[in-house]
Amino acid sequence: MSSLTQKPLFNPTADTSYEKRMLIGGETTNLMMLSNNKYKWSYPLYKTMMQNFWIPEEISLGQDKMHYERLEHDERETFNKVISFLVFLDSLQTVNLPNINDYVTLPEVNLLLNIQTYQEALHSQSYGYILESIVGAEKQQEIYDIAIKDPFLLKRNKYIADCYQEFIDHQTEEGFAKVMMANYILEGIYFYAGFSFFYNLARFGKMTGVGTEIKYINRDELTHLALFQNMFRELKKERPHIFTKALEEELREMMRQAVEHEVEWGAYAVGDRIQGLSASLIDQYIRYLSNFRLDAIGLDPLYPEITEDPLPFIKQFTNFNQTKTDFFEEKVINYAKGGSDLDLDGLDDLDL
Template identity: 35%
Template structure:
């Protein structure tokens, strides 16, 4: 099949209607009227993303500052390496969202991509915020360099960046679809063993503020996955000739490789060293989410079985509504707003 080249959205097209005629390579004036958009799910998604707005400044790190120095050596090592991984992946994601936005004809979806990119910037800020609270400036800089020096991190990161690169260098429908598969892996699979690590600390009453921030990020990423899944499905619905057995095979093979990389990472960072985390459960958890994400995209699950989440306890952390209750303390959460500079240091 000849690849259909994507055209960038015009800043203003006075000859086109406000409501887009297609998700890609369509016609649209680029004037956004939320009461007249082509995709009925776009406005509810906008409201959900808007309602989720948060900033790291809402989290008081004073208790985590006291606790970090008392963590076990392997806990500290995993904590910092996972933060380093998340910082790299969310940095890539900010740029990727902007590149996708350029080729979405629909102005409402462009707006959602801009909101998504802004949330990724906040995620990256949160990693700096956490690190500036608990380690020295030199060590913070070291963590942000882990992506260069840690071989297993490099392998995982290159998997995603290489997956994005084809779309960045040649914008076509096929390359966009494939890049979205990598996006769903990044936001819906590659973060999850790291999330489990932080939630496990929290259920042991360790680094609760950091884990709360991770929950905010987790909640955002779930919305981001769903948004890209919707875009993926709309592209295929409007361009059914791309819904091929070859695409289905690509999705399966890519998720199998992604799960292998995530499991290898879990073994390296968690292994048998973390109290409360069993590596066999983490492996099953990763395969479970690989199945979930493939199914969301509309394809067969790559792993036989693995239909239920093996980490039953984690649901309390993944599904909590932070605006209503505190899942760590089971009481209303009242955040102490802290100064950008002190990060709660005055409370030591």
């Protein structure tokens, strides 16, 4: 396996000619020469991510405290578990993305990963704002602690963290491909049983402010997917020798394991106790999504027999980066605050 070396902070003698500029293992001064990017998709994606600026407090949660108190017992328990898990995911991303960025030798990608890191922190702030708005301090801490005290969730969270820790401990080119896959899985699979739960509540008129928060978070996550999809494509071009049949099967197996984990989580946290959802629907939905995720990075889908979206109502809550009417509040929301020439390369197919 080819080892990777962390790039220097500043290298004024770096050869930044076109052929020396690469995702990993290239030469870089670390100067942000954004008018001369190698990857033509990077600046449009940068503009889209910057146009998506928002803050959690701009969404009113005044009614959600009353909604929370009126939830059925099972709905409230699921709400607490899902929030705790989502806090863990975004917290882990905030801490881990710099570990990947240290080995990326293209400044335009460094910049995008930095924006993603900021957005992951913003998402954690959003979940904190949700909890502060609906429950007291003691209950907030109890919900945060679910991520480390619930045996099922602790086991799952340790598995995710271990995937990231492997690259921290052993930096290789193949390991970089695998840690990219782990990030892609987290962004593209691990959030979605939880997202579907919140959207499902909202379509029945419950926790509608939280539903809007989730829409904003969801929009950010799709740009993160676009980032890692394009990183995968570039790495395949620049390091084709590492994408052996064995590695590609290992990446598909990582997705298979992720799907099984998310399906198990859906059965545990949501099950058949929530109006409008079931463990079977979540199972089919996660497998359906995984097919899009694999196809987008040039890998064969795991579940080709699943071709129909089992949760079509979710599309009422998405369709991002365009002006539309908010599903709950009947007001116009412009999800992108300015025009963008970015072609998200089939991102509509990656809608929830």
